Amino acid sequence: YKYQLKNEGQALCFSCHLDFMTDAEFQHPPAQYGQCTLCHSPHGSDHKYQLRAEGQDLCYRCHNREAIPAMPAHQKIGQESCVTCHNPHRGDRKFFLKPNVLAATPQARSTEVTR
Helix, strand or coil, X not given: CHHHCCCCHHHXXXXXXXXXXXXXXXXXXXXXXXXXXXXXXXXXXXXXXXXXXXXXXXXXXXXXXXXXXXXXXXXXXXXXXXXXXXXXXXXXXXXXXCHHHHHHCHHHXXXXXXX
């Protein structure tokens, strides 16, 4: 009777939420492989979207806290949330960059990043 859930992983999440991953060119691996609970707490949270942490603290649960700010595109981010520039689930550009970032950030306009 393991937890008596209707589905597991991503299938459970998408039994209520719209499946927004199907047409994504680039997919963040936790979202791609149904590991929603790495970022989201299904049983509640003090944070928006039932996240396990806020801002950069959420991303640094997996991503390297020293290496990311050292990258040229990130040198001026300060405490800005990663989701200001990156879609946390999917995208049509490498690194899940949001369209507004390409216009505002010279580093993001390089051909290496745009596709």
